[in-house]
Amino acid sequence: MDKILAKKDFPEWLKKLKAYRVYAPRKQDDVWNYEPVSGPDNVQLADVMTAVPAKKIVFPQREYFFEFRETDDNGTKLTELLPEDNPVVVFGVRPCEGKAVTLTDKVFSGEFEDPYYWKRRNATTLVGLACVNPPSPNCFCTSVNGSPHSKEGLDILLTDLGETFYAEALTKKGEKLIHEGQKLFKDPKPEDKKKAEKIQVEAEKKVRRKLNRIENVPLKLKGMFDSPLWDEESMSCIRCGICTYLCPTCHCFDMNDEVETTTPLQGKRVRTWDTCQFPDFTMHSSGHNPRPEKSSRLRQRINHKFQYFVEIWQNYQCTGCGRCISLCPVGIDIIKVVEKVRDYGS
Amino acid sequence: MNAEHKSLERKNPFTPEPARIVRTYPLTDDVKFFQVRLVDMDKALLFKYRPGQFAMISVLGTGEAPFCISSTPSRPGLLEFCIRKAGTVTGALFKLKENSLIGLRGPYGNGFPVDDMKNKDIIIVLGGLVVAPLRSVLLYCLDNRDQFGKVSVLYGAKRPAEMIFREEYFSLKERGDLECHLTVDQDDTGTWKENIGVVTTLFPRLKKVDPDATYSLVCGPPVMYKFVIKELLKLNIPKNQILMTLERRMKCGVGKCGHCAIDYIYTCLDGPVFTYWDVLHMRELI
Numbered sequence: 083m084d085k086i087l088a089k090k091d092f093p094e095w096l097k098k099l100k101a102y103r104v105y106a107p108r109k110q111d112d113v114w115n116y117e118p119v120s121g122p123d124n125v126q127l128a129d130v131m132t133a134v135p136a137k138k139i140v141f142p143q144r145e146y147f148f149e150f151r152e153t154d155d156n157g158t159k160l161t162e163l164l165p166e167d168n169p170v171v172v173f174g175v176r177p178c179e180g181k182a183v184t185l186t187d188k189v190f191s192g193e194f195e196d197p198y199y200w201k202r203r204n205a206t207t208l209v210g211l212a213c214v215n216p217p218s219p220n221c222f223c224t225s226v227n228g229s230p231h232s233k234e235g236l237d238i239l240l241t242d243l244g245e246t247f248y249a250e251a252l253t254k255k256g257e258k259l260i261h262e263g264q265k266l267f268k269d270p271k272p273e274d275k276k277k278a279e280k281i282q283v284e285a286e287k288k289v290r291r292k293l294n295r296i297e298n299v300p301l302k303l304k305g306m307f308d309s310p311l312w313d314e315e316s317m318s319c320i321r322c323g324i325c326t327y328l329c330p331t332c333h334c335f336d337m338n339d340e341v342e343t344t345t346p347l348q349g350k351r352v353r354t355w356d357t358c359q360f361p362d363f364t365m366h367s368s369g370h371n372p373r374p375e376k377s378s379r380l381r382q383r384i385n386h387k388f389q390y391f392v393e394i395w396q397n398y399q400c401t402g403c404g405r406c407i408s409l410c411p412v413g414i415d416i417i418k419v420v421e422k423v424r425d426y427g428s
Numbered sequence: 429m430n431a432e433h434k435s436l437e438r439k440n441p442f443t444p445e446p447a448r449i450v451r452t453y454p455l456t457d458d459v460k461f462f463q464v465r466l467v468d469m470d471k472a473l474l475f476k477y478r479p480g481q482f483a484m485i486s487v488l489g490t491g492e493a494p495f496c497i498s499s500t501p502s503r504p505g506l507l508e509f510c511i512r513k514a515g516t517v518t519g520a521l522f523k524l525k526e527n528s529l530i531g532l533r534g535p536y537g538n539g540f541p542v543d544d545m546k547n548k549d550i551i552i553v554l555g556g557l558v559v560a561p562l563r564s565v566l567l568y569c570l571d572n573r574d575q576f577g578k579v580s581v582l583y584g585a586k587r588p589a590e591m592i593f594r595e596e597y598f599s600l601k602e603r604g605d606l607e608c609h610l611t612v613d614q615d616d617t618g619t620w621k622e623n624i625g626v627v628t629t630l631f632p633r634l635k636k637v638d639p640d641a642t643y644s645l646v647c648g649p650p651v652m653y654k655f656v657i658k659e660l661l662k663l664n665i666p667k668n669q670i671l672m673t674l675e676r677r678m679k680c681g682v683g684k685c686g687h688c689a690i691d692y693i694y695t696c697l698d699g700p701v702f703t704y705w706d707v708l709h710m711r712e713l714i
Contacts, residue, residue: 147442147443148442148443150488150489156527156529157446157529158446158488158529160443160444160446160488160531162440162443164440189684190684192683193682193683194441194682194683194684195441196441196442196684197440197441198442307711333684333686334685334686334687335679335680335684335685335686336679336685337442337491337492337679337680337685338491339486339488339489339490339491339492341489344489347488347489349488349489351442351488351492353442356679356685356686356687358686358689363677363687364676364677364687365677366675366676366677367493367514367515367518367677368514368675370650370675372676372690372712373712378712385691386689389692390689390691390692391692393692394692
């Protein structure tokens with residue numbers, strides 16, 4: 083279902099979404115992030131890349147699994163703390179982030195489906211905004227099977243036509259959201275569709291960074307386990323973990339108990355984001371660590387994204403948002419590392 | 429799109445089931461035996477597992493950690509664990525008395541391929557304190573003795589006091605239907621009547637081995653594998669019939685958290701039992 087929405091009517095649409103908790107990118111202290119929207123006039127949809135990706139809405143940095151409380155009869159009461167069903171809508175989602183959510187969808191499915199993730203995911207409508215101009219100088223979505231107007235994982239894709247948005251509903255959830263706007267949405271004219279397509283094609287050309295010819299990288303990586311490349315490339319790493327914490331596709335987590343009172347024992351089990359870039363990520367309680375050096379951890383990160391994930395899910399675990407490049411304090415550049423893998427020995 | 433069709437009817441995989449410690453006593457200075465029963469009796473009896481699988485045990489307020497089940501599914505109802513005091517969760521477990529409440533979820537992992545092992549000869553090689561998972565498969569073989577060929581056990585410990593379940597192994601020596609050879613690196617008691625030396629010194633005692641019809645199961649500290657595998661390869665046991673259970677840091681146990689990922693596999697889903705063939709292909713496995 084394709085529609086047209088005048089930009090001036092956008093706040094009116096938001097006003098009709100009373101049943102939803104609305105998130106959109108907001109700039110605070112020079113940093114953009116997806117934040118709850120305070121009022122319908124405060125949403126600015128532009129080509130920006132938030133620091134923290136939209137994955138935080140469906141897979142928050144910290145969330146509680148259950149609460150435990152000691153009871154008088156020498157027992158323990160355990161209460162699951164599943165997320166509420168309240169619908170959420172996120173505006174301004176970048177197409178690379180929508181695609182990333184399809185990857186976390188895979189991880190959190192399967193025999194042991196993650197109810198916390200899926201409860202949030204099912205309640206969330208992702209309204210993507212096609213990139214007219216690359217929101218980051220390090221965007222490289224077109225090199226990893228993505229595009230500035232990719233529809234994967236999104237419920238609606240908006241394309242900025244200047245005065246209007248070209249709105250494509252991609253799922254039932256998306257149709258429902260457009261339906262909430264009722265008459266604000268008009269049927270597009272053929273020239274609107276043409277204009278949207280033209281903008282989308284132009285946008286692809288504007289993605290400056292490229293990671294070309296990587297089809298053989300998964301195979302190449304297999305033979306590079308012992309390569310000195312990993313030492314060389316990880317030399318400057320300060321082990322901060324930003325590359326993985328702020329990656330829209332990274333999904334590793336930790337689980338811990340937080341105690342509120344000891345008598346009676348009361349507390350919660352919390353899940354928090356974790357990263358394979360920390361040495362204790364793989365440290366056994368015996369002290370043995372199968373991945374002790376930072377070189378082995380950089381190797382793990384690159385291998386996971388460009389080999390292991392491909393073997394399991396037939397997809398790179400990278401959607402080309404460029405955050406790990408832009409935000410790395412020492413300038414480790416995943417494009418350059420993968421290019422070196424590609425060209426290694428040739 | 430497929431998100432809209434996800435059902436939430438399935439069980440929450442992160443919620444532990446309440447269980448009670450039925451019995452606990454020390455096996456060595458830092459290893460304790462725990463016999464555990466799920467509080468819900470129906471669930472306790474229906475808890476189905478394969479030898480070699482593991483469970484996540486919670487001490488609420490401290491955390492959760494994975495432990496191999498060392499009892500056998502052929503004796504349902506109670507679950508047994510041999511736990512070495514090593515970290516925060518095990519530290520908290522060691523303080524718990526009988527009848528204390530813990531949390532348990534599982535079973536997880538692949539376990540030993542007991543169906544493929546039927547009618548085959550079994551050589552079990554144990555080293556040091558890390559012997560819990562092989563106790564499960566050994567008891568399973570003994571409970572179903574007619575389904576397996578020859579069963580041999582080789583167990584090496586540092587000192588007699590560090591031989592876990594040594595009474596069980598001494599009584600196995602009395603049985604006529606299996607070979608059981610025990611050794612210690614050094615005897616500090618002066619009363620040890622068995623072999624002295626590392627576990628590989630027991631290999632010459634194995635009676636005629638038919639390698640293609642043999643499965644060998646190995647469990648011990650990482651340093652032991654290299655030497656034991658060398659002996660097994662000398663006997664011409666096929667690489668995919670040498671099985672070992674490996675340790676890995678884990679958090680979720682259900683293939684999501686990423687901690688136990690090696691190569692494209694997750695130890696919690698695809699392990700913890702691996703063949704020597706796997707180990708040759710996955711470099712960070714041990």
